[in-house]
Structure formats: C-alpha cells, structure tokens
Amino acid sequence: MPATRSEAGAEVAGFNVLVGGALGGQQPELARPLDVFVQSDSVVPVALAILEVFRDHGPREQRKKARLKVLLGQWGLERFRAAVEVRMGAPLERAAESATRQHGGDHIGISPQRQPGRSVVGCLVPVGRVSGDDLIEFGRLAAEYGTAELRLTVQQNVLIPNVPDEFLGALLAEPLLATYSPKPSPWIRSMVTCTGNDYCHFSLIDTKAEALKLAGALEERYEIDEPVRIQMSGCPHACGQHRAGEIGLLGDRKRVDGEIxxxxxxxxxxxxxxx
Ligand code: SF4
Incomplete structure (x- = not known):
C-alpha cells in the first residue's frame, strides 16, 4: 500500500507491505500488515525474499494448504518478518504512514481531471467482458479524442483519460459507448464476475451470462439510485471476490426434482x- 515517511525534511515515497491475503477457500483472510516499509527499488527484492521464505518453509506438500496465510498462521508475523530479513541480509524499515486515500467511486461517467479542461470518461464493461474488436475500437477512440491511452480498472471497466472538454460531446455520441456506457444502470454498474465456464474449467456455472440475466431481471423489477455491488464467482476459488460483495453469489449445482x-x-x- 502506498506510504510515505520523512527523511531530513523531505518526503520519501514507498509502500507498506501486506502479506497472506486470500479470499478463496473456507477461511478467507485479508492480507496482514508485515510492518515493513519499502522504497520502489526494494519492492522486487523484498517480494522475492517473501516468496523464497514461503517456497522453503511453506506447507507446499498439501495443495489445499499451500498458501502463505497458512504459514503465517503457523509462524506468526514476527517470525515470518525475521526470516524475510535474514533472506534480505539486513533489517527492514518498519511501516511508514499510509498514503492511501479513501475513494468510494468507480470512475464511471465523466470526471474532470486536475489538468484544466480535461476529463476522464469511464465506460462500464458489462460483467467485465469486452471483445477484441471492441477493444481495438476503444483504442481508436482514445487516439481520436484523448492521448491514445486507456486505463483498465479493478472493477473491470475501461477509462479514456485526457479528453478535452470540446471533444466530450462527440465521444459520448460514438456508437461504442452505447454498449459500454458511461451512464449504466445501477444494477450492472458495480457487478463483478469471474471468468466463468467459458474459459475456466473450475466453474460450475456460466457466471457472465447468469450475471447479465440477473442484472436485467433486477432492472425490470426494481428502480434504485445507488449501485449495488453484486459479485459472482464460479467456484470457491473466489476470483469474483463474492465474499466482498454487498450481494455475493457462489456458483453451484443442485438437484431439483431429479434434475441437476x-x-x-x-x-x-x-x-x-x-x-
Ligand atoms: S472463481 Fe473459480 S471458476 Fe471463477 S475464474 Fe476463479 S477458478 Fe475459475
């Protein structure tokens, strides 16, 4: 997580390190603070040291237990950090002041940038699936109306940054934005799903199609103002982070009247x- 500390009156930017998060399985856990601060040039060496400690000491002989959170449960954070420091050959700095700022938004819609006269246009990708042709078309729009840049968000959406105010009207009238809307229904706006059985053999259901059907059905029945975070995973590995959703859905198969x-x-x- 971004963090800063001061040194001789100057601000030093870096990251606080968290370890052992895992949302899948029966006992999901958030990553725990390791109480370590690293500057950017140490990120890779420290990450490697963490991996090497897990490689050499983690319970990797049992697939279901081969998780860093399990080793942390056995060792505790102090012992784990000490092992990482041994691997690094030097003590690590303790955690610095967090520089993260709370941001509850999703960047969907038109958001003015700090740069005067420029905006970022956030387009909702329904259930996070975009075709190759449409992605190429996004590239054309970014080149024509922005600075040939696209950003992808963790909510599975596409942002077109650096759009001058005078181009906004023309960009919003582009046919592609009828599919990937900057003003989507609140039922689909915060919906996240995992890949589903199109591309993942673990999936018990077609998460993408089911989520789209669900959003459509909810939209027909209920009018709401605020988006609801509906998150769906096709199996307990939890790539759709269903436990983090306001409504979480975990794919399953059930026998009903003799039919699966x-x-x-x-x-x-x-x-x-x-x-
Ligand atoms: S949650 Fe399961 S089904 Fe979905 S992508 Fe991950 S492993 Fe595949």
Whole structure:
C-alpha cells in the first residue's frame, strides 16, 4: 500500500507491505500488515525474499494448504518478518504512514481531471467482458479524442483519460459507448464476475451470462439510485471476490426434482477493509 515517511525534511515515497491475503477457500483472510516499509527499488527484492521464505518453509506438500496465510498462521508475523530479513541480509524499515486515500467511486461517467479542461470518461464493461474488436475500437477512440491511452480498472471497466472538454460531446455520441456506457444502470454498474465456464474449467456455472440475466431481471423489477455491488464467482476459488460483495453469489449445482440445475449460494453484506 502506498506510504510515505520523512527523511531530513523531505518526503520519501514507498509502500507498506501486506502479506497472506486470500479470499478463496473456507477461511478467507485479508492480507496482514508485515510492518515493513519499502522504497520502489526494494519492492522486487523484498517480494522475492517473501516468496523464497514461503517456497522453503511453506506447507507446499498439501495443495489445499499451500498458501502463505497458512504459514503465517503457523509462524506468526514476527517470525515470518525475521526470516524475510535474514533472506534480505539486513533489517527492514518498519511501516511508514499510509498514503492511501479513501475513494468510494468507480470512475464511471465523466470526471474532470486536475489538468484544466480535461476529463476522464469511464465506460462500464458489462460483467467485465469486452471483445477484441471492441477493444481495438476503444483504442481508436482514445487516439481520436484523448492521448491514445486507456486505463483498465479493478472493477473491470475501461477509462479514456485526457479528453478535452470540446471533444466530450462527440465521444459520448460514438456508437461504442452505447454498449459500454458511461451512464449504466445501477444494477450492472458495480457487478463483478469471474471468468466463468467459458474459459475456466473450475466453474460450475456460466457466471457472465447468469450475471447479465440477473442484472436485467433486477432492472425490470426494481428502480434504485445507488449501485449495488453484486459479485459472482464460479467456484470457491473466489476470483469474483463474492465474499466482498454487498450481494455475493457462489456458483453451484443442485438437484431439483431429479434434475441437476445451475444454482448459486448467496452471501450478503460483504466488504473489504474496515468499511
Ligand atoms: S472463481 Fe473459480 S471458476 Fe471463477 S475464474 Fe476463479 S477458478 Fe475459475
């Protein structure tokens, strides 16, 4: 996580290190603070040292237990950090002041940038799937209206940054933005799904198609103002982070009247971090 400390009156930027997070399985855990601060040139060596400690000491002989969180549970953070320091050959700096700022937004829509007269246009990619042709078209729009840059977000959406105000109208009228809308329905706006059974053999259901059907059905029945975070995973590996959703859905198969049907286990009120 971004962090800063001061040195001789100057601000030194770097990162606080967290380890052992895993949202899948029966006992999901958030990553724990290792109480270590690294500057950018030490990120790779420290990450390697962490991996090497896990490689040499982690319970890797049992696939289900081959997780850093399991080793941390056995050792505790102090012992783990000491082992990383031995691997680095020097003590590591303790954690510095967090530089993260709370941001509850999703960048969908038109957001003015710090640079005067420029905006970023955030386009909703329904359930996070975009075709190759459409991605190429996004590239054309970015070149024509922006600075030939695109940003992809963790919510699986596409941002076109650096659009001058005078180009906004023409960009918003582009046909591609009818599919990838900067003003989507609140039911689909915060929906996240994992790959599903199109591309992942673990998936018990077609998460993308089911999520689209669900969003459409909810939109028909209920009018809401604020988006609801609906997150769906096709199996307990939890790539859709279903436990973090306000509504979480975990794909399953159930026998009903002798017939095996697609199904989902329902989770509610999930979040990441303190809120
Ligand atoms: S959650 Fe499971 S089904 Fe979905 S992408 Fe991950 S491994 Fe595949």
């Amino acid at each position: 049907l697609d199904a989902a286990d329902i989770f509610a009120d999930g979040c990441l971090g303190e809120d």
